[in-house]
Amino acid sequence: MRTFLSVLTVLAAIVAFWYAACVPMNIKGVLDTAERAGAEVTPVTSKERRNMGSFGLVASNSFAIAATFSQDRPRLPAPHQVVRELWNTTVMKKVTSKRSLVYHGQVTLKATLLGFVIGTGLGILLAVGIVHSRVMDMSVMPWAIVSQTIPIIALAPMIIVVLYSIGVQGILPKAIISAYLSFFPVVVGMVKGLRSPDAMQLDLLKTYSASTSQGFWKLRLPSSMPYLFTSLKIGIAASLLGAIVGELPTGAVSGLGARLLAGSYYGQTVQIWSALFAAAILAGLLVALLEVIEKTLLKRMGMSG
Amino acid sequence: MNTQTTTQAHAPQGAPEAVVEAKNLDLVFPTNDGPVQALKDVNLTINKGDFVSFIGPSGCGKTTFLRVMAALEHPTGGSITVNGMSPDEARKQRAYGYVFQAAGLYPWRTIAKNIKLPLEIMGFSRAEQDKRVEQVLELVELSGFGGKYPWQLSGGMQQRASIARALAFDADILLMDEPFGALDEIVRDHLNEQLLKLWARTNKTIGFVTHSIPEAVYLSTKIVVMSPRPGRITDVIESTLPHERPLDIRDSQEFIDIAHRVREGLRAGHADD
Numbered sequence: 001m002r003t004f005l006s007v008l009t010v011l012a013a014i015v016a017f018w019y020a021a022c023v024p025m026n027i028k029g030v031l032d033t034a035e036r037a038g039a040e041v042t043p044v045t046s047k048e049r050r051n052m053g054s055f056g057l058v059a060s061n062s063f064a065i066a067a068t069f070s071q072d073r074p075r076l077p078a079p080h081q082v083v084r085e086l087w088n089t090t091v092m093k094k095v096t097s098k099r100s101l102v103y104h105g106q107v108t109l110k111a112t113l114l115g116f117v118i119g120t121g122l123g124i125l126l127a128v129g130i131v132h133s134r135v136m137d138m139s140v141m142p143w144a145i146v147s148q149t150i151p152i153i154a155l156a157p158m159i160i161v162v163l164y165s166i167g168v169q170g171i172l173p174k175a176i177i178s179a180y181l182s183f184f185p186v187v188v189g190m191v192k193g194l195r196s197p198d199a200m201q202l203d204l205l206k207t208y209s210a211s212t213s214q215g216f217w218k219l220r221l222p223s224s225m226p227y228l229f230t231s232l233k234i235g236i237a238a239s240l241l242g243a244i245v246g247e248l249p250t251g252a253v254s255g256l257g258a259r260l261l262a263g264s265y266y267g268q269t270v271q272i273w274s275a276l277f278a279a280a281i282l283a284g285l286l287v288a289l290l291e292v293i294e295k296t297l298l299k300r301m302g303m304s305g
Numbered sequence: 306m307n308t309q310t311t312t313q314a315h316a317p318q319g320a321p322e323a324v325v326e327a328k329n330l331d332l333v334f335p336t337n338d339g340p341v342q343a344l345k346d347v348n349l350t351i352n353k354g355d356f357v358s359f360i361g362p363s364g365c366g367k368t369t370f371l372r373v374m375a376a377l378e379h380p381t382g383g384s385i386t387v388n389g390m391s392p393d394e395a396r397k398q399r400a401y402g403y404v405f406q407a408a409g410l411y412p413w414r415t416i417a418k419n420i421k422l423p424l425e426i427m428g429f430s431r432a433e434q435d436k437r438v439e440q441v442l443e444l445v446e447l448s449g450f451g452g453k454y455p456w457q458l459s460g461g462m463q464q465r466a467s468i469a470r471a472l473a474f475d476a477d478i479l480l481m482d483e484p485f486g487a488l489d490e491i492v493r494d495h496l497n498e499q500l501l502k503l504w505a506r507t508n509k510t511i512g513f514v515t516h517s518i519p520e521a522v523y524l525s526t527k528i529v530v531m532s533p534r535p536g537r538i539t540d541v542i543e544s545t546l547p548h549e550r551p552l553d554i555r556d557s558q559e560f561i562d563i564a565h566r567v568r569e570g571l572r573a574g575h576a577d578d
Contacts, residue, residue: 200405200406200407200409201409203377203403203405204403204405204409205426206377207375207377207396207401207402207403208422208423208426208427208474209396209397209426209427210426214426218411218422218425218426219411222411222413300413301412301413302412302413302454302455302456303412303413
């Protein structure tokens with residue numbers, strides 16, 4: 001109960017800070033609108049106001065503070081505006097509607113999951129190779145690390161163009177960008193996990209003259225499970241990010257990325273923020289789902305810390 | 306001299322059969338600080354049915370010698386045979402079971418499934434696996450615990466389960482590397498008693514590494530005293546204690562005399578430090 005209260009306090013502090021930030025961020029826009037509507041504003045002209053600091057404007061026009069929370073296109077939307085937009089575009093819309101975040105969310109989710117499966121599979125295969133072959137350890141690992149230093153935002157359009165030119169389009173290019181981001185944590189985690197059995201455990205198998213594959217299936221793979229799940233949780237979040245980034249350069253019409261892009265074209269800040277929150281909530285749900293699977297499985301395996 | 310006592314203790318008929326024979330065994334580990342002589346000129350014969358303890362300070366090569374027998378290390382000089390063949394071949398013939406200091410049971414397997422691990426690897430049939438698990442659980446007095454997970458058992462019970470695992474494929478040599486080192490003394494006494502019973506019932510040849518003089522004297526028919534830098538054998542003591550050994554034999558004069566000789570041997574090994 002006390003923990004719950006503490007968590008609530010932190011959340012309240014964040015929301016309060018956000019509301020407070022809305023005032024100076026939006027005050028200029030509010031005053032411009034008010035001036036056009038004939039209200040008395042100090043200073044009077046927008047040119048004078050432009051040279052003033054936001055806090056000064058707030059101080060001399062305290063009547064306008066309330067209006068900073070309810071603009072149409074605020075620089076920084078207030079929390080309740082984002083929540084209302086989220087509500088209106090999820091619960092209040094049919095899921096097939098082009099304005100429904102659920103619709104856009106599931107488009108992105110499909111690419112995310114496909115990319116996650118490809119990335120995880122690839123990551124595990126590479127890790128198995130790296131653990132069993134010194135040559136692969138020395139030749140693949142450096143490339144895997146280098147691959148993650150290239151900004152995905154630069155690489156994504158190239159991947160899409162190259163794939164399009166060989167006739168691959170639709171969900172797959174997005175999934176591949178997802179996979180590109182999610183395979184790396186899986187490789188790193190699984191290499192560590194597959195190497196986690198200690199010398200004694202490996203010696204024990206040696207005294208049974210166990211083969212490499214018996215060692216893999218009976219010891220290395222089960223031992224790696226806690227590491228795998230840690231990686232999967234990072235991987236799925238990276239997958240979602242990859243799918244969203246994959247939607248940006250294609251001018252996609254559906255998906256959370258498309259929603260972000262459309263919002264920024266038309267200055268619909270509330271729409272951008274609600275799409276951002278939808279993505280964050282989706283990522284949170286996916287990670288939470290993995291956590292439940294992890295807890296259940298590791299408990300059954302007697303490996304929960 | 307050794308033939309006499311072991312015959313008395315364990316093998317009633319005929320001449321003892323040598324199971325392990327090491328001749329002028331050398332083992333040098335290359336390290337960053339130069340080569341380390343882990344074993345130097347080790348000569349030892351272990352007969353069938355012997356209970357041999359290896360005792361000595363850290364670095365004396367007692368564990369290394371056990372590992373050489375098990376083909377986990379390979380000597381750089383001299384020769385060693387197990388059942389008349391090389392340790393590698395002996396391993397393929399399932400000549401020995403190995404028990405480590407930690408039980409090392411897989412947490413994701415039940416006790417029964419843990420004991421099945423070597424049986425699965427060696428390709429025993431399902432029915433045979435079940436039969437053997439029952440047998441060895443009974444041997445280590447863990448019948449009825451097959452369905453439990455390792456974390457549901459005490460440290461001593463876990464170590465017994467790991468002994469059962471080593472016994473499951475019926476190797477005639479049991480190699481134990483400080484198996485009770487991590488347990489408290491009361492549990493250790495109990496397990497020592499059980500181990501002697503198990504040895505009497507199964508007629509196995511046992512190689513046992515320990516730090517403890519009372520443990521070595523209580524258990525062994527033959528005590529090998531070793532000393533470090535380089536690792537070598539300084540004394541081999543044939544125990545004159547009877548085969549039947551209640552725990553209070555440790556208060557007898559005979560026991561104290563043997564323990565004294567072991568201590569002397571250990572001290573002699575340290576004299577050149």
